Amino acid sequence: QIADGGREQFVNLAADYTSLASIGQTVVKPEGPLRLEQIATIRDGGAERETIARIDGMEAITISLVRDRQANLLDLSRTTRAEINRINKALTSQGVELAIVNDAAEPIEENIGSIESLALIGGLLAVGVLWAFLRHLALVAVVALSIPISVLIALNFFYALDISLNTLSLVGIAVAIGMLLDNSIVVLESIYRQFSRHRKPADAVVAGVGEVWRAVGAATLTTICVFLPFLFSTNFLVRILGRHVGISIISTLLVSLVVAFLLIPIFAFRLFSRRSTDAIPSFNIVSQRNRLVQIYALLLKSCLRFPARTLGLSVVSFFVSILLCLVVSIDLPEEVELDSFDLYANLPSGTTLELADEQAAQMDERLADLEELEERRVEIQTDYLHFTFRLVEDFQEIERRDLSGVRKEVRDRLSRSFPRVRFSSEQPRTDARFRSGGGGNQGMGRAFQRLLGIGTTQERIVLRGNDLELLQIIADDVRYNLERLPGVRHPRLQMGNRQPSIDLTFDRPALSHFGVPATSIGAALNSFRPQYSSGVRLKSDGEEIDILLKSTEQEEKRRVDDLRQLQVTTTGGGAVPLLQLADLSYARGYGQITRINQEKEIELTYQFDDEVQNSSQLLDETRAAIDALTAGLNLPAGVAIEAIHDETDLSEFYFLIGASILLIYMILASVFESLIAPLAMMITLPLATIGAFWGLILTGNSIFNANAMVGFLILLGVVVNNGIMLIDYARLLQRRGAPLGRALLTAGQVRVRPILITVLSTALAMFPLAMGQVEYVARIGAPFAITVIGGLIAGTLFTLLLVPTAYFGLARSLDWARSLSWPLKMLQLAALAAGFYLIHTGIDSTFWQFADGTALLALVPALTYFVRSSLRRSQAELIPAGAPIRISIRNLVKVYDDRSRFTRQWGRWERQQSHLADSSTRIGWDRLAALAWQLPLLAFHGYFAYIYLGSAFYALLFSIGFCLFLLRLVHLHLIPLLPRLGRWL
Known part of the structure; x- marks a missing residue:
């Protein structure tokens, strides 16, 4: 740096090599x-080859591209493919072609396309349900518009x-597509019910929307609010999961709510203004002659007569089901069925590249x-x-082996032929050379995969x-014991090979005597190396090329004697052989050492065999044996050992x-202005998990992963919706003067449709998402859908029966509780508090x-009721003393061996059908007209069950439905024809 004219200027030395000729002009010796x-x-060349690539036994040159963290993988893949196509066109004349052998974006694109098609099929099935119930094109079209409008507008929220x-x-x-129709269906049904009472279309629209707006709004809010706790999660991966899934569902549902309150009333007004109530028979109020409605009314009456027994039996069923599900469910990740897999081979230490190439061949x-x-x-x-x-493609059909079976066959073949080589399906964690590969993870983080229940066991x-x-001595001993433990396979030390080396121990007096500095050594x-970097680079055409110093290529490889005779330059200009300066000894060094909190660490991995993976009991026993093995080791001081089981930490989801x-509860309490009514609606929350748990287990999915937990969260917000609709209408009937029991029974019959x-x-x-078989769809999307489907079906059954029963029982229980004295109430509260304290402190599970x-x-109020009833009966007098005796005589009729009330009401429908059959002289045209949609539906059902489905479980499930549907059609259409056919013959 110099000062020139009041300015400071930097001095740069321009001494870069810019050509091969400039390198040759370098002066080595002044003389x-x-x-x-x-x-x-001096020539252009290349560094000594360190890797070899082969494809199907033929040598190849591979280029690996690693994306930037900020780059979109799909966009980058498309851009790269376009650039490769351009390069190939330029290389056509030279007979060279770039071929893509692996693209991490391919499975992602395939999964996204699969999810889009499954969502489209799901939307069509939902519209098909509407057609099966309504069978009116205009009504179906009006409601079906909710799906495209909600999805398209929701994309703006995404942006x-x-x-x-x-x-x-x-x-x-x-997942949200099926829920987009709910609000529109409820609003349209309410509007039509008002219109069927011969109201003007405008009045019917206003009254219909006003009757359900609070329930529909509350139902949507309960579905949306389950994603709010994700904002407060301390787990970054959980927040990512909740953000992407939550925003998708929240945005579409909010738009569907607006559609239900604005567009549906407008379309309904236009439609009903042109038609009379008799012109739309498919949307009439449910007939009391309908067998399904009669069965439901009969079951609801029975539940309302015995609320305590009904609720008690349901609670017992819930705990028994949950206990069984927890016993049989297995907490292990599921492997994704990809079309490729990786295998890593750890060769004996010191293997040269040439020998490794021979063994690879x-x-x-x-x-x-x-x-x-x-x-x-x-x-x-x-x-x-x-x-x-x-x-x-379709490799499973060749030898009836899945991905794990093919991998096992490959590994077994190589292990038998090469016993000294250690094979692993997992990417080595201790060697940096493998850390940049995508492998089978396809860019997805291992922690996020495990959270979603994806990965290897x-x-x-x-x-x-x-x-x-x-x-390492202790780790070898543990590995030896693991190899002999039943159910454990492939124990492997996750540490690099100990490379053979030669240690030089220098003689400091000799170094001082001969005048040899460390730089000379x-x-x-x-x-002595065949080639090494000079530390200088050639700059040419904007590129920097390393300048390597190499010995004569024809020279034989150096030996130990050559190392001993290596001449080391002294400060005086002489040379001394290395053997006079240092002692040479053979050793084995570690290529890499892992430290955690200043302690060295060695990791030993292992897997379970198929029998253990498919049995929860065997898995627990094997893990217990491994824990006992590690606990029984006699470890020296300063050594610690820990068995880390691959169990998902779901504590964050328990908080959510x-x-x-x-x-x-807060939303329902504020909407209904009651602290008790929400309890009746929320009784379906725990009971719906029965269907969700059994649905996951029967389809081979685990309940211990984030997919199932998010499915449960969605289920919490969805399953209460039907209860909201039912109780809201029952409370409306109560405000109009109906008794509680009659209001609940009427609300159930009106809301069942x-x-x-x-x-x-x-x-x-x-359902299409639940049956998805494409790679990550089967592991990510299916548990979401199965959880919601199973819980929704079970929750609906409990909603129609137990929610009215719970509401009725709670009302009666509150009346009974108000009749108790304050000392007795305080005694009950004290008993409950003491019991809860003992349970919390004495039970860990x-x-x-x-x-x-x-x-x-349940026990404390029941015991109180029993004691009070017993005391009241013991003190009661049949006829008080001094009271006049009055005797009334009536004619009583006792019918012995008569059927019970339930049985008599159950047979009422059969008598009605028999009466209708006797009074009719021909088959109704309505039945024949029904064949126009029943036969196509039967044909689609058969194709779906026997041709489309690949899963044996779903094929069996749908084939049973197909047979039942076929038998129903035969019963409805063919059986009535037999007497007439006999008379005609």
Whole structure:
């Protein structure tokens, strides 16, 4: 830096090499002068090869592209493919072509396309449900408009909140599609019910919307509010999950609410202004002659007569079902069925690249006859091989093996032929050379995969200490015991190979005697290598090229004697052989050492065999045996060992579920202005989990992952909606003067039709997503849909029967509680408080705390009622003393062996049908007209069950439905023809 004219200027040294000629002009020795071009050959070349790539046994050149963190993977993939096509056109004349062998965006695009098609099919099924109930094109079209309008407008929310159309957001839309019709159906049904009372269309619209606006708004808010607690989650991955799925559902539902309150009334007014009430028979109020309505009314009457028994039996069924589900469910990640998989081979330490190439060729030849493998790729490095196998389409049909079966066959073949090589399906964590590959993860983080229940079933044992040699001895002992433990397979140490090395121990007096500085030793050892970097770069055409120093290529590889005789330059200009300066000893060094909190760590991984993975009991027993193995080790001081089981931490979701339940209660309490009515509606929350749990277990899904938990959260907001509609109408009838029992019975019969329509449309709209078999769809979207479908079906049954029963029982219980004296009320509260305290302090299991708390909550009032009733009866007098005796005589008739009330009412429908059959002289044209939609529906059902479905479970389920549907059509249409056919013959 110099000062020139009052300004400071920097001095830069321009001494870069810009051409090969400039490198050759470098002066090596002033005498002469001796230039570099006189003693060395300078040319363009390449560094010594460190890796080899082969595809199907043929050598290839591979280029790996790693995206920037901010880049969109799908956009980057499309851009890269376009650029590759442009390069290929330019290379056509040279006979060279770039071929894409692996694209991480392909499965993502395929899954997104699959979710879009499944959502479209689900929307069509929901519209089909509307057609089956309404059978009126204008009405179906009006309600069906809710789906496209809501989805298209919701995309603006996506844009505003910077949410992309990814797998999670599309799953949220697919789940929400079935719910988009609910509000419109309820509003339209309410408007028509007012219109059927011969009101003017304008009055009917106003009255119909005014009758249900509060219930519809509350139902939508309860569905939306379950995603609010995600904002307060401390887990970043949980917040991502809630953000993408939550915004998808919230935005579409909000738009559907606006559509139901604005567009549906407008369309209904236009439609009903042109038609009379008799012109739309398909939307008439449910007939009391309908068998389904009669059965429902009969069951509801029975439940209302015995509310305590009904609720008690339901609670017992809930806890028994939950206990059974927890016993049989397995907390292990599920593997995604991709069309490719990776295999890693850990070769013996010290293996050269040439020998590794030979072994890779032998392994590839050993697998050449496997028909499931379409392409075999291998990346060869010293000590490591990385195989990538691409499977043929429909590979399961060849040998009836799934992905894990093919992987096991490949691994078993190679393990038998190469016993000294350690194979692993997991990417090595200790070697940096493999960390940039996508492998089978397709860019998805391991932690997020495990949260979603995706991945391989691998657990680990961690050893920590300061003595690495001692840690490896103990780890080898643990691995030896794991290999002999039943149910455990492939135990493997996650640490790099110990590379053979030669240690140099320098003699400091000799170094001082000969005058050898450390820089001379380093320079001599660098020159001993076949090639090494000079530390200088050639700058040409905007590129920087490393300048390497290499010995004669024809020179044989150096040996230990050559190292001993290596000449080291002294300060005086002489040379001394290395053997006079240092002692050489053979050793094995660690390529990499892992430290956690200043302690060295070794990780031992293992997997379970298929029998253990498919049995919850065997899994618990095997884990207990591993815990006993680690606990029984006699560890020296300074060494710690821990068995880390691959169990999902769902504590964050327990908070979300609890907060969601509290928010739902607060919304219902504010809407209905009651603290008791919401309790009756929310009784379906725990009972709906019966269907959700059994749905997950029967379809082979785990209940211990984030997908199922988010499905439960969605279920919490959806399952109370039907109860809201029912209780809201019952309270409206009460305000009009109807008794409580009659109001509940009438509300159930009036609301059963819209409830069935909304439930069936929601469930069928999610069925395609639940049956998705494409890679990540089956592992991410299916648990969402199965949880909601199973819980919604079970919750509907409980809503129609138990919500009115609970509301009726709570009303009677409150009247009874008000009649108690204050000392008795305080005694009950004290008993409950003491019982809850003992349960909380004496029981560790959350399940048993909840079960015992529920039992206590019912036992204390029941015991109080029993004691008071017993005391009152013991003190009662039949005829008080001094009271006159009056005797009334009536004619009583006792019919012995008569059927019960339930049986008599059950047979009423059969008598009605018999009377109608006797009075009719021909088959009604309405039945024949029904065949116009029943036969196409039967044909579609048969195609769907026997041709479309690939899952055996769903095929069996739908084939049973197909047979029942067919038998129903035969009973309705063919059986009545038999007498007439006989008379005609």
